[in-house]
Amino acid sequence: MHVDIGAALASAADPGVERVTLDELDERVAAAHDRIEQGRNDDEFGYTSLNLPETTDAEAIRDAVAPVADAESVITVGIGGSALGAKTITEALAEDPSSHVVLDNVDPEHVRRTLDRLSLADTAINVVSRSGTTAETLANFLVVREAYEDRGVDWTERIVVTTGESGPLRALADQHDLPTLPVPEGVPGRFSALSAVGLVPPAILDIDIEGLLAGGQQAAGDLAPSLYDSPAYAYGAMAYALEEAGATVNAVMPYAERLESFGEWFAQLWAESLGKDGRGQTPARALGATDQHSQLQLYRAGHRDKVVTFVRPRERTDVAIPDPDHEDLSYLAGTDLGGLIDAEYEATVASLPATDRPALEVEIDRLDAESVGELLYAMEAACVLVGELADVETFTQPAVEWGKNATRALIRGEDTDETAVIEERERLRIGETESI
Numbered sequence: 001m002h003v004d005i006g007a008a009l010a011s012a013a014d015p016g017v018e019r020v021t022l023d024e025l026d027e028r029v030a031a032a033h034d035r036i037e038q039g040r041n042d043d044e045f046g047y048t049s050l051n052l053p054e055t056t057d058a059e060a061i062r063d064a065v066a067p068v069a070d071a072e073s074v075i076t077v078g079i080g081g082s083a084l085g086a087k088t089i090t091e092a093l094a095e096d097p098s099s100h101v102v103l104d105n106v107d108p109e110h111v112r113r114t115l116d117r118l119s120l121a122d123t124a125i126n127v128v129s130r131s132g133t134t135a136e137t138l139a140n141f142l143v144v145r146e147a148y149e150d151r152g153v154d155w156t157e158r159i160v161v162t163t164g165e166s167g168p169l170r171a172l173a174d175q176h177d178l179p180t181l182p183v184p185e186g187v188p189g190r191f192s193a194l195s196a197v198g199l200v201p202p203a204i205l206d207i208d209i210e211g212l213l214a215g216g217q218q219a220a221g222d223l224a225p226s227l228y229d230s231p232a233y234a235y236g237a238m239a240y241a242l243e244e245a246g247a248t249v250n251a252v253m254p255y256a257e258r259l260e261s262f263g264e265w266f267a268q269l270w271a272e273s274l275g276k277d278g279r280g281q282t283p284a285r286a287l288g289a290t291d292q293h294s295q296l297q298l299y300r301a302g303h304r305d306k307v308v309t310f311v312r313p314r315e316r317t318d319v320a321i322p323d324p325d326h327e328d329l330s331y332l333a334g335t336d337l338g339g340l341i342d343a344e345y346e347a348t349v350a351s352l353p354a355t356d357r358p359a360l361e362v363e364i365d366r367l368d369a370e371s372v373g374e375l376l377y378a379m380e381a382a383c384v385l386v387g388e389l390a391d392v393e394t395f396t397q398p399a400v401e402w403g404k405n406a407t408r409a410l411i412r413g414e415d416t417d418e419t420a421v422i423e424e425r426e427r428l429r430i431g432e433t434e435s436i
């Protein structure tokens, strides 16, 4: 994996980072690296996430999924970090990405439609919750369990549970003696892709989970006291410096359909880790080449508050473009789709500094287990570095609790501070909807 930061230097873009600023920042990177390594060595909360390539027990995962290894599909019931890592990995690497269905929302129409179209007898259930109490996950699990029962499929024979040591999900697993895997201690969900939390569906779908962990080890080995020696820290240091220079939006634009969910995973990692104390880059999700015809106008000519992070695999499979039969398309003759998307990548990356806007490039060798594991780990390490440089609490997410408390109170019909806020919040309705 390599990172190219040239199109985000002040000589290329505004906001941009002066080389002298980067060199000064590199001294802080060295100190942050030492802090991170100390946290890893002491298995400190959060920092221990960067030890997962070493500590994750791939054999235990394979043993746990053995009873459902014949499943043609997997339905993951989880949300946030308990779903996005697995979703990213299977989308990038599964023979058939549609064989992994993720229920990470409680949209009734979507849940019903998803269950109706699945052959539940051939589908494994992967239910994941660190806390074991997340309302969306538990509610969806109860609906999924009832669907299996209604169709006469023994759900206890088709399930793997990944959860913490306590809570309703652990109790259910113990009650029914279900195959269970632990969530790694001290690892927030958004940092858990390279653990059982992210690796059960890949293991069921015959993805090389050992290769994913090897790729993570490769990225771990590339962490160094200087950003000039570490792709992950180069990316993290530039992202931090660009935010300091005014780039408060980080639009992640992978040039591979199989990396679209990577953008969703990155969004939680970046937002939930760094959105603290009134700061944090807003992760925007884009996809190349598609969003050249959608968001690129804003990225090139809108507010100077963004950096675009381009991600691509260097190697691609290819599809030849048949010779065109119109002279206006003669430029496509003898080319292929891989060559076209790579040309579009080069053109779009250059189009940002061509209008003085910053771009960062992350390139992996190919879409295989090692490269995807390396990419996930590197972005996690980059995120931890930004948290150190920004001096925020990278591994907690206190701001998400208010909504959870309010939801529970609404459902229970209780009067709480939160429900009072809901009742009294400012409203000015324009237009009419049918009253229900």
Ligand SMILES: O=P(O)(O)OC[C@H]1O[C@](O)(CO)[C@@H](O)[C@@H]1O
Pocket: 079, 080, 081, 082, 128, 129, 130, 131, 132, 133, 134, 137, 188, 189, 190, 272, 397, 400
């Ligand atoms: O794994 P759990 O405990 O169900 O949490 C799911 C997600 O919800 C959050 O706790 C935020 O509410 C995320 O940090 C986490 O990834």
